[in-house]
Amino acid sequence: LHENNNNCCSFEDYKLTTDWLLNRTNLRPKVAVICGSGLGLLADAVSNKVSFRYQDIPNFPVSTVPGHEGCLVFGTVDETPCVFMQGRVHLYEGYSLCQVTFPIRMFKLMGVESVIVTNAAGGICPDFKVGDIMVIKDHINLPGFAGEHPLCGPNDERFGIRFPCMSDAYSKQMRRLAVDVGTDLGCSNFIREGVYCMVSGPNFETIAEARMLLVLGCDAVGMSTVPEVTVAKHCGLRVLGLSLITNKVSVDYSREEKVNYEEVLQISKMRAEVLQKIVTQLISRLQQQSINTH
Numbered sequence: 001l002h003e004n005n006n007n008c009c010s011f012e013d014y015k016l017t018t019d020w021l022l023n024r025t026n027l028r029p030k031v032a033v034i035c036g037s038g039l040g041l042l043a044d045a046v047s048n049k050v051s052f053r054y055q056d057i058p059n060f061p062v063s064t065v066p067g068h069e070g071c072l073v074f075g076t077v078d079e080t081p082c083v084f085m086q087g088r089v090h091l092y093e094g095y096s097l098c099q100v101t102f103p104i105r106m107f108k109l110m111g112v113e114s115v116i117v118t119n120a121a122g123g124i125c126p127d128f129k130v131g132d133i134m135v136i137k138d139h140i141n142l143p144g145f146a147g148e149h150p151l152c153g154p155n156d157e158r159f160g161i162r163f164p165c166m167s168d169a170y171s172k173q174m175r176r177l178a179v180d181v182g183t184d185l186g187c188s189n190f191i192r193e194g195v196y197c198m199v200s201g202p203n204f205e206t207i208a209e210a211r212m213l214l215v216l217g218c219d220a221v222g223m224s225t226v227p228e229v230t231v232a233k234h235c236g237l238r239v240l241g242l243s244l245i246t247n248k249v250s251v252d253y254s255r256e257e258k259v260n261y262e263e264v265l266q267i268s269k270m271r272a273e274v275l276q277k278i279v280t281q282l283i284s285r286l287q288q289q290s291i292n293t294h
């Protein structure tokens with residue numbers, strides 16, 4: 001798992017980790033949630049908690065940045081069995097995209113059906129404010145344009161097809177549900193929809209880069225999510241993406257403010273509680289919808 005290429009994980013690696021975990025909990029999660037920077041609190045809403053530290057799970061990549069606790073939490077949200085990742089790993093930490101997306105295929109093998117991916121992101125869209133929550137409707141895989149793509153390399157048909165469709169990566173039904181839940185919780189004035197762009201990081205954008213992203217049609221920018229969503233869509237998982245806008249990305253040379261990670265974490269912590277309410281409500285309603293449709 002330590003080679004830096006996109007095929008460093010075999011089917012057997014995913015299977016071994018899945019079995020290791022399933023042998024240690026009776027829970028069989030249907031929903032997986034990935035908590036972005038400073039958003040680990042999302043997992044605090046679960047009952048009947050069973051937690052594992054990433055470093056104790058075989059093959060599991062270990063988070064190295066603050067704001068990513070590195071704990072895998074199994075539990076129930078209003079009867080729905082769930083698994084929460086308190087923290088993720090990123091390309092800029094030196095992990096391959098195979099390692100970055102390792103948990104997604106493991107979730108698939110566990111029987112997870114839906115993934116809720118969250119992140120902290122910079123706002124590119126001039127209308128966005130710090131603290132807004134953006135329901136991701138689409139993404140731009142900028143590293144993918146340069147060949148840094150989690151599906152490069154031999155395709156394992158047990159997970160999905162060689163040329164997956166990505167125009168519907170973010171489930172329309174889940175997006176609608178997220179907006180409805182946000183509205184019902186009184187958050188409609190800061191719920192947005194938009195396009196997320198992944199950059200590799202770790203530096204924040206230059207002003208020229210930010211201007212380019214604006215022209216390209218990006219509403220928010222971050223250093224994660226896209227590889228996870230791509231691999232999730234490839235293996236047939238239903239995906240919802242939520243970006244918390246933690247800072248405005250400057251497209252103006254006269255602006256003096258400078259973004260820093262402390263500010264990102266501060267805003268995440270400030271908004272984590274409301275995001276937690278949205279995510280838990282969403283999971284409950286997903287469950288109701290699936291009961292009603294079966």
Ligand SMILES: O=P(O)(O)O[C@H]1O[C@H](CO)[C@@H](O)[C@H]1O
Pocket residue numbers: 035036037088090118119120121201222223224225261264
């Ligand atoms: O996307 P998450 O993991 O929330 O983290 C975001 O916050 C960090 C930078 O502020 C980057 O890692 C960026 O991707």
Ligand code: HPA
Pocket residue numbers: 120121122123204205221222223246247248249259264
């Ligand atoms: O402005 C940003 N750029 C990239 N990633 C980020 N994550 C939080 N804010 C940002």
